[in-house]
Amino acid sequence: MSRPAPSSGSSEYSAADIQVLGGREAVRRRPGMYIGSTDQRGLHHLVYEIAYNSVDEAMGGFCNRIVVTLHADNSVTVVDNGRGIPVDIHPATKKTALETVLTVLHAGAKFGGKTYQVSGGLHGVGSSVVNALSEWLEVIVSRDGKQYRQRYERGIPQTEVEVIGTAGGTGTTIAFLADKDIFTTLEYDYDTIAERLRETAYLNKGLEFRIVDERSDRELTYYFEGGISGFVRRLNRNRTVRNRQPIVLSKQVNSTIIDVALQYNDGYTDNTLTFANCVNTIDGGTHLTGFRSALTRVLNDWAHRNKMLKEDEPNLVGEDVREGLTAVISVKLAEPQFEGQTKGKLGNIEIKSQVESAVAEDLGLYFEEHPEDARRILEKCITAAKAREAARKARDLIIRKSSLDSGTLPGKLADCSEKDPALSELFLVEGDSAGGSAKQGRNRRFQAILPLRGKILNVEKATAEKMLSHEEIRTLITALGAGMDDDFDQARLRYHKVVLMTDADVDGSHIRTLLLTFFFRHMIELINQGYLYIAQPPLYRIKAGKEEHWVFNDAEKDKILAGLKSKAAKADIQRYKGLGEMSAEQLWETTMNPATRTLLQVNIEDPSKADGVFSVLMGGDVPPRKAFIQAHAKNVKNLDI
Numbered sequence: 001m002s003r004p005a006p007s008s009g010s011s012e013y014s015a016a017d018i019q020v021l022g023g024r025e026a027v028r029r030r031p032g033m034y035i036g037s038t039d040q041r042g043l044h045h046l047v048y049e050i051a052y053n054s055v056d057e058a059m060g061g062f063c064n065r066i067v068v069t070l071h072a073d074n075s076v077t078v079v080d081n082g083r084g085i086p087v088d089i090h091p092a093t094k095k096t097a098l099e100t101v102l103t104v105l106h107a108g109a110k111f112g113g114k115t116y117q118v119s120g121g122l123h124g125v126g127s128s129v130v131n132a133l134s135e136w137l138e139v140i141v142s143r144d145g146k147q148y149r150q151r152y153e154r155g156i157p158q159t160e161v162e163v164i165g166t167a168g169g170t171g172t173t174i175a176f177l178a179d180k181d182i183f184t185t186l187e188y189d190y191d192t193i194a195e196r197l198r199e200t201a202y203l204n205k206g207l208e209f210r211i212v213d214e215r216s217d218r219e220l221t222y223y224f225e226g227g228i229s230g231f232v233r234r235l236n237r238n239r240t241v242r243n244r245q246p247i248v249l250s251k252q253v254n255s256t257i258i259d260v261a262l263q264y265n266d267g268y269t270d271n272t273l274t275f276a277n278c279v280n281t282i283d284g285g286t287h288l289t290g291f292r293s294a295l296t297r298v299l300n301d302w303a304h305r306n307k308m309l310k311e312d313e314p315n316l317v318g319e320d321v322r323e324g325l326t327a328v329i330s331v332k333l334a335e336p337q338f339e340g341q342t343k344g345k346l347g348n349i350e351i352k353s354q355v356e357s358a359v360a361e362d363l364g365l366y367f368e369e370h371p372e373d374a375r376r377i378l379e380k381c382i383t384a385a386k387a388r389e390a391a392r393k394a395r396d397l398i399i400r401k402s403s404l405d406s407g408t409l410p411g412k413l414a415d416c417s418e419k420d421p422a423l424s425e426l427f428l429v430e431g432d433s434a435g436g437s438a439k440q441g442r443n444r445r446f447q448a449i450l451p452l453r454g455k456i457l458n459v460e461k462a463t464a465e466k467m468l469s470h471e472e473i474r475t476l477i478t479a480l481g482a483g484m485d486d487d488f489d490q491a492r493l494r495y496h497k498v499v500l501m502t503d504a505d506v507d508g509s510h511i512r513t514l515l516l517t518f519f520f521r522h523m524i525e526l527i528n529q530g531y532l533y534i535a536q537p538p539l540y541r542i543k544a545g546k547e548e549h550w551v552f553n554d555a556e557k558d559k560i561l562a563g564l565k566s567k568a569a570k571a572d573i574q575r576y577k578g579l580g581e582m583s584a585e586q587l588w589e590t591t592m593n594p595a596t597r598t599l600l601q602v603n604i605e606d607p608s609k610a611d612g613v614f615s616v617l618m619g620g621d622v623p624p625r626k627a628f629i630q631a632h633a634k635n636v637k638n639l640d641i
């Protein structure tokens with residue numbers, strides 16, 4: 001045994017001593033703290049831990065072949081052709097460097113000779129953790145022409161570091177059997193481990209990573225000359241891509257190596273994977289932040305300079321330029337800081353600006369040389385921006401819509417005192433002056449008046465949001481109280497008679513048609529329930545002495561005039577062009593009084609035909625509308641949809 005006994009005075013314990021003595025016990029007592037769990041996931045971590053030490057060696061450029069073998073007895077061997085773990089005596093522990101690495105927690109991090117190491121991630125806790133959790137572990141090192149070996153059981157050395165032969169090359173072989181007293185299973189999953197090794201091989205181009213499963217005779221060798229470019233190609237393998245070749249950016253800033261590959265597909269998700277020293281940083285971090293701001297900036301610059309975005313058009317935002325993006329960002333740095341609950345986030349602050357300027361510079365150059373790629377990518381981003389804007393408007397609309405039924409009735413509404421909708425009537429009256437007469441003439445107990453000023457918006461042509469930004473339409477919806485479109489709630493409707501009362505002239509019929517279109521498109525239930533009516537104001541008043549006639553059409557007028565003529569009475573004919581020409585009493589008597597008025601109920605005989613009529617009448621296509629209005633102008637007042 002090489003372990004020195006602790007001296008009795010605790011003040012004389014060196015930090016290393018405490019770690020040596022405490023480490024093994026601590027790890028075995030609370031394995032989850034070091035490897036996450038003791039199920040298959042935790043078991044797999046042992047393999048990654050050992051294999052990643054070899055990957056560290058590869059990242060330093062000292063190793064280009066790693067073989068992981070899963071044996072039939074559930075032991076695992078990891079072989080690399082690196083420099084071999086040093087076997088000289090370590091001054092602090094007075095033991096071999098090899099034994100220090102395998103017994104002292106995080107000892108690997110304290111060793112020189114490694115530029116980039118995985119330490120700090122969930123893995124990278126050190127070989128000593130694997131050692132402590134293994135029933136046995138054997139290490140064989142080839143260096144300086146010799147082969148060395150040492151054996152451990154549950155982290156305790158069973159032999160010294162012994163010379164067992166001569167060696168031609170250099171390298172490290174570590175074999176271990178996980179402790180069945182610690183793990184709930186010793187069964188490795190080939191596919192899971194193979195996938196992980198594949199990923200690591202992509203991140204280290206030129207590294208040959210081999211997995212052999214002696215339990216099933218399966219084996220695979222991963223070797224990617226293209227590195228992460230191949231990774232991106234693989235991630236996009238079942239997709240239609242925008243830029244044919246992944247864009248590859250590679251830079252070294254001081255000792256930091258930055259590798260980025262990206263390619264757009266026709267999908268909508270952002271599939272960006274980030275790594276720091278080959279550890280998948282699932283929560284991103286400074287490398288991701290730097291990449292994103294560079295990407296947005298470069299694409300905006302290019303779009304503006306090449307007139308794909310006009311000067312006054314807003315910049316693309318992050319989510320626009322990330323739609324359909326597949327990217328791999330890999331940084332290798334001396335002292336990675338992994339942050340967050342799961343240590344999945346890179347924290348090194350300097351990395352942000354390093355990645356940002358590297359990507360901005362190289363991507364800018366790439367687009368200058370490949371304008372076709374830039375154009376194809378930007379077409380996609382600009383479409384995404386438009387879709388985002390449309391979605392925002394739709395959202396706003398919903399929010400605004402909900403504010404429509406906030407409960408405050410519009411000030412312009414002269415409401416009735418009746419609260420039962422079945423007994424209440426709402427008159428929609430064209431113009432303020434007619435509105436005034438109607439307010440005076442009505443029966444305020446059950447008749448409400450809403451004057452609508454000017455031209456009502458053409459809802460057939462207007463986009464939904466434009467329509468709702470229109471004051472008159474909003475007032476109308478609020479007064480009715482039942483919302484509109486999909487959230488029209490008949491139970492909240494405040495009137496079961498809605499009466500359109502417009503002038504008998506061209507403007508009046510126009511407004512009436514617009515209102516009908518609105519109800520047809522947005523409150524069809526109101527029509528289906530038979531709640532929508534058209535008032536019938538008289539066209540003429542004929543007076544002859546004490547006789548007074550209200551006349552609603554020309555045929556009637558002719559008939560009455562003929563009657564008066566036969567009586568030789570002198571007829572005084574007044575034509576009413578507007579509702580405002582009638583006094584309040586006249587309006588009540590002729591048009592509003594339920595005892596004497598005529599109301600036309602609006603109903604739809606053939607909805608598909610009505611749809612066509614409204615499209616022609618109110619749609620954006622001018623020539624068919626003109627033809628229709630010319631053909632039907634005189635019938636419009638009796639419009640029956």
Ligand code: 0RA
Nearest residue numbers: 053054057082083084085111113172
């Ligand atoms: C520290 C120093 C040196 C190599 C290694 C560690 C090393 C560790 C592992 C773990 C698995 N495979 C490994 N290969 C190398 C190099 C010291 C030198 O030769 O100068």
